[in-house]
Amino acid sequence: MNKSKINDRATTTEIIEIFSSLQGEGPHLGQKQIFVRFGRCNMHCHYCDELEKMAAVDKFKIYSVEALLSEINVFEKEKGQHHSVSLTGGEPLFYTPFLLNFLPKLKEQGLTTYLETNGTLPRELASVIKWCDIIAMDMKPASSSGDRDFMASHSEFLKIAIQKEVFVKIVVTPETSKNEIEQCVEVVANINPKIPFIFQPLSENIGISQKALHYIEQQLFPIASQRLVDVRVIPQMHKIWGVR
Template identity: 40%
Template sequence: MLKLPVTEIFSSIQGEGPYVGVRQIFLRLPNCNLRCPYCDTVTTAPQQLRMETEAGSGVFNMSENPVPIEKLIKLLQIYDFSLHHSLSITGGEPLLWVNELRAILPFLREKGIKIYLETNGTLPEQLHKILPWVDIISMDIKLPFDGQSFWDVHESFLRSSLQKEVFVKIVVHQETSLTELQYARDLIVAVDPLLPTILQPVTATNEINTPKPYQLLEWQSFFLKKLTNVRVIPQTHVFMGQL
């Protein structure tokens, strides 16, 4: 029997990117293939699934983990899909679980809810396996860290994503270099200069500091020289006190 480890399921407001403010069901999956220095999410697989008992209540029950696929589909339908814009598949990195997602997503799409994929944009082959059932892709462009860069795989991923609605999110901090931002900008331009691009100031963590206001304005101007849709949007759910 196919099972999927799940970190948590809850209903909340999308706090990042161009869909900020819409109501979503969040299906958070564990594990990640990257270790971003500013990550604020525990990615290890928990022994139990944490699930909100009623949408928006903030009250959670704990249950068995990993979850059989059939049971997970039923659990998600506890929430009223008509009140939610979409189901956010988030993580961790959800594309580490493509076999399980291939078993779940067709059923959920049949129930009439859109699928919103949040991904670090480094697993293009895995993306292809679930692309038919995805509606919106929130793709991170990860600037280099710890001697790692992802430009080529990001470009491949982004080109594949053009079959769907897609936007790009770039987390920036005080020490972000203009050279790195130029690489990111040129990558987006090469794929499609009309792509919505979000500069997301990091929420200060691990001695990584939020950019100064003048930096954000300068970087946005820099991107707008070659791109048409560039916005600065912080993690709004953090200061709203939302999950």
């Protein structure tokens, strides 16, 4: 690992941090993972808590496939067995040329891969899906992206992801509209109504937005549960637990 600039996107990548911690979101909440946080993202969500780190490109660490595998192995040895390796970010699929070399080797070591993704890059997913075990897909209505919605991409993405364990997650802010939730539900229901659909109320500095939580419980949950089998509310727990 060094801090020089990336020169070959197939053999080196940009990493913000690697660490061992507990999964703080979604149905795998509380499971122990090694987190590999990739540098950049193709989106710029207003609620993103990684924007500052993603903007500090001069602080990205450059890893080769071998160096990254080696660091993951050190965590496995020193911290004990982990449930899985979480590929997070940023957007890991932004680094697909690297993943094509890295993931087969990670799987050769018998590790479970957990892809955390914004669900907007279906072609990239198709090229690496065979090495993904669990896919945690965010859905991005226009009020999240600050731009346009990504429902067409999400639909293509889910059609590919469905061959593995997949769940979708939507961060609910006071700006999230009922119409946006209806669109998200429509996308998921058309592919498989059994795909777990997780509402995640917006996190605040301490705890979660009570306003968002009540809005979900009283108005959004009924919209989703009319068409989907497995709808849940799971807040982001990192800040409440005081872990990263």
